[in-house]
Amino acid sequence: MSEDRHMIPVWLFVGILLFLYGILIFVSGLAEWSHPPNTELSNLHAPVWWGAIMIAMGALFIQTFRPGKKTK
Amino acid sequence: MIEIGVLLSHLLIVPAAATGRMISLRPVDLAIIVIYFAAVLGIGFYLKGYAKRGEDFFVAGREMSAWVAGLAFISANLGSLELLGWAGNAYQYGILAAHWYWVGAIPAMLFLALVMMPFYYICRTHSVPGYLELRYGRATSGLSAITFAVMTILMSGVNMYAMAVVMQVILGWNLHFSIWVSSLTVGIYVALGGLFSAIFNEVIQFFLIWLGALLIPILGLIEAGGWSGMVARIQQNFPGRDFTHMWGPMVNPSQNPMGVQWVAIVFGLGAVLSMGYWTTDFLVVQRIIAAKDIRAAKTAPIIGAFFKMAVPFIVILPGLLGRAVLPFHLYPADVARAGQHTYDQVLPLMMARYLGPGLLGLGITALIAGFMSGMAGNISAFATVWTYDIYRPFIKKDGTDRHYVAMGRWCTMIGLLISIGAAYIVTHFGSLMDYVQALFSFFIAPLFGTVIIGMLWKRATKKAGFWGLLAGITTAITIFALMRGHPERVAWFCFYAGAKPLAQQMWQALWAFIAVVTVSVLVTLVTKPRPDAELRGLVMGLTEVPSEGDLPLVKRPVFWAGVCFAVFLVLQWIFR
Numbered sequence: 282m283s284e285d286r287h288m289i290p291v292w293l294f295v296g297i298l299l300f301l302y303g304i305l306i307f308v309s310g311l312a313e314w315s316h317p318p319n320t321e322l323s324n325l326h327a328p329v330w331w332g333a334i335m336i337a338m339g340a341l342f343i344q345t346f347r348p349g350k351k352t353k
Numbered sequence: 354m355i356e357i358g359v360l361l362s363h364l365l366i367v368p369a370a371a372t373g374r375m376i377s378l379r380p381v382d383l384a385i386i387v388i389y390f391a392a393v394l395g396i397g398f399y400l401k402g403y404a405k406r407g408e409d410f411f412v413a414g415r416e417m418s419a420w421v422a423g424l425a426f427i428s429a430n431l432g433s434l435e436l437l438g439w440a441g442n443a444y445q446y447g448i449l450a451a452h453w454y455w456v457g458a459i460p461a462m463l464f465l466a467l468v469m470m471p472f473y474y475i476c477r478t479h480s481v482p483g484y485l486e487l488r489y490g491r492a493t494s495g496l497s498a499i500t501f502a503v504m505t506i507l508m509s510g511v512n513m514y515a516m517a518v519v520m521q522v523i524l525g526w527n528l529h530f531s532i533w534v535s536s537l538t539v540g541i542y543v544a545l546g547g548l549f550s551a552i553f554n555e556v557i558q559f560f561l562i563w564l565g566a567l568l569i570p571i572l573g574l575i576e577a578g579g580w581s582g583m584v585a586r587i588q589q590n591f592p593g594r595d596f597t598h599m600w601g602p603m604v605n606p607s608q609n610p611m612g613v614q615w616v617a618i619v620f621g622l623g624a625v626l627s628m629g630y631w632t633t634d635f636l637v638v639q640r641i642i643a644a645k646d647i648r649a650a651k652t653a654p655i656i657g658a659f660f661k662m663a664v665p666f667i668v669i670l671p672g673l674l675g676r677a678v679l680p681f682h683l684y685p686a687d688v689a690r691a692g693q694h695t696y697d698q699v700l701p702l703m704m705a706r707y708l709g710p711g712l713l714g715l716g717i718t719a720l721i722a723g724f725m726s727g728m729a730g731n732i733s734a735f736a737t738v739w740t741y742d743i744y745r746p747f748i749k750k751d752g753t754d755r756h757y758v759a760m761g762r763w764c765t766m767i768g769l770l771i772s773i774g775a776a777y778i779v780t781h782f783g784s785l786m787d788y789v790q791a792l793f794s795f796f797i798a799p800l801f802g803t804v805i806i807g808m809l810w811k812r813a814t815k816k817a818g819f820w821g822l823l824a825g826i827t828t829a830i831t832i833f834a835l836m837r838g839h840p841e842r843v844a845w846f847c848f849y850a851g852a853k854p855l856a857q858q859m860w861q862a863l864w865a866f867i868a869v870v871t872v873s874v875l876v877t878l879v880t881k882p883r884p885d886a887e888l889r890g891l892v893m894g895l896t897e898v899p900s901e902g903d904l905p906l907v908k909r910p911v912f913w914a915g916v917c918f919a920v921f922l923v924l925q926w927i928f929r
Binding site: 288289291292294295298299301302305306309310313317318320321322323325327328331332335 | 388
């Protein structure tokens with residue numbers, strides 16, 4: 282999209298935001314590992330794996346749509 | 354979506370005990386929310402340089418890929434009131450609520466893709482009223498544009514107020530703070546980057562909504578022991594009641610809590626109401642008009658349809674899971690007592706149940722993103738219709754392109770301020786809200802009737818378009834007025850006195866559509882048709898739609914529409 286006008290693809294913005302959020306959530310999950318919050322199923326440590334998934338998704342978008350890389 | 358009107362009234366009646374906050378945020382949650390606001394504003398400033406021409410500001414340069422247009426299309430519809438309201442409906446009505454996502458959306462979206470989009474795209478219209486001007490002339494277009502502009506801006510204000518109340522209830526946020534911060538953010542990024550900015554942010558919002566909401570059904574199903582475990586728990590908690598079948602209870606309206614029969618669902622909702630919303634409500638259609646070519650324009654609604662089919666997973670399932678796992682019952686807003694929660698609070702309750710710091714911030718950001726995407730949809734559609742369908746034809750015909758872009762930016766902010774004004778009026782006169790919501794629903798079904806007759810029947814005349822549309826609107830208003838406050842009259846139009854507001858809305862739409870068709874046909878028969886030459890590119894039979902025969906099967910929109918429809922049928926069968 283918009284390659285002709287050298288517009289940054291929206292997917293790069295998506296990737297950066299997911300990556301940032303993933304890090305925040307992942308770190309927050311690690312920080313509460315030994316004293317999880319008072320929520321149901323906190324023993325599953327959802328923030329850790331959900332944060333990791335978001336980091337992976339964000340990294341994939343950034344890698345695929347980073348400036349200078351030809352995409353089709 | 355139009356049926357939100359009924360839900361809103363429930364959302365806004367908050368029992369006294371529920372006015373304390375339900376959820377507390379930690380610094381990491383606040384950081385996630387602040388980053389989101391910074392990101393959407395940053396994107397608006399970045400895109401300002403790309404939105405200098407009218408074609409850029411109002412239709413995003415018509416260069417969106419199918420995926421971008423499709424995700425923006427679905428995101429503009431995924432408002433947070435939709436998420437909260439339909440999760441509450443799922444708690445109240447069970448899986449019946451999923452009809453609004455499946456039969457009430459998928460056939461209409463596929464119909465838009467395969468039948469209607471080629472006409473919108475080939476005639477190069479910038480809006481739905483723009484199509485009506487080409488097809489029926491200025492009178493019909495003006496009627497449609499003015500009603501759309503007024504209703505869109507009022508609806509935006511009502512939604513703004515409703516969302517601020519939700520934030521007050523869930524988070525304890527100040528009402529004025531929520532209204533001003535969220536609406537000014539939307540206003541700034543839309544005024545700067547126009548539809549480019551709205552669409553970019555809608556794509557981001559799409560991801561946030563899904564990632565913020567998806568964990569709730571996943572963790573809920575783990576806790577409940579899967580689907581069968583959830584069904585067993587619901588039966589244990591609410592013995593003798595069926596919340597997990599969609600079509601079985603539809604045979605007799607007295608057998609389901611909605612008071613609706615399958616005829617109203619299939620014809621009122623599936624064939625008229627949803628067709629009206631998904632194919633003629635400019636708020637969503639605008640995203641598809643911005644597609645880069647006709648194949649992208651046809652593919653985008655199909656992509657949207659696949660995701661729409663999946664939305665019940667993050668909206669309906671949490672409502673059902675609420676029945677299964679919450680240790681207390683929820684109640685209708687008008688009967689909940691102190692200390693009790695209402696149906697529409699089921700989603701925040703489930704968020705508080707499963708989401709800890711960080712994830713909670715993401716979930717709240719998903720709600721804020723949903724609100725802002727819906728509002729940006731309203732504001733950007735208003736700016737286009739006001740500038741191109743009201744200001745240009747009726748006020749200043751000879752302006753330059755630059756002048757109209759400036760008008761688009763100004764009316765974005767002015768429209769926003771009117772919305773804020775409407776929000777404050779509703780704050781003081783709550784009952785007005787119901788009427789504003791109802792007003793919006795008056796126009797959807799008649800507009801669909803007028804547009805579809807214009808596209809499929811070349812004989813339909815200019816006068817038929819205008820009088821048919823007016824007759825449909827009048828019929829909808831009359832039926833609404835007759836049923837309002839007179840439950841005994843509900844049976845006149847709904848064939849069942851116990852029909853609930855959602856069912857009444859379906860019948861009202863069906864009668865309005867019938868009125869449009871009847872009047873349009875009668876007026877056409879006594880008026881002079883337009884010559885074929887004037888209708889080329891606008892009407893079936895006189896429009897050459899590019900063939901896709903040379904494309905491989907997997908690149909043809911019709912193939913994916915077929916796959917989507919097959920999945921839709923399978924879902925109906927599974928949850929019958």
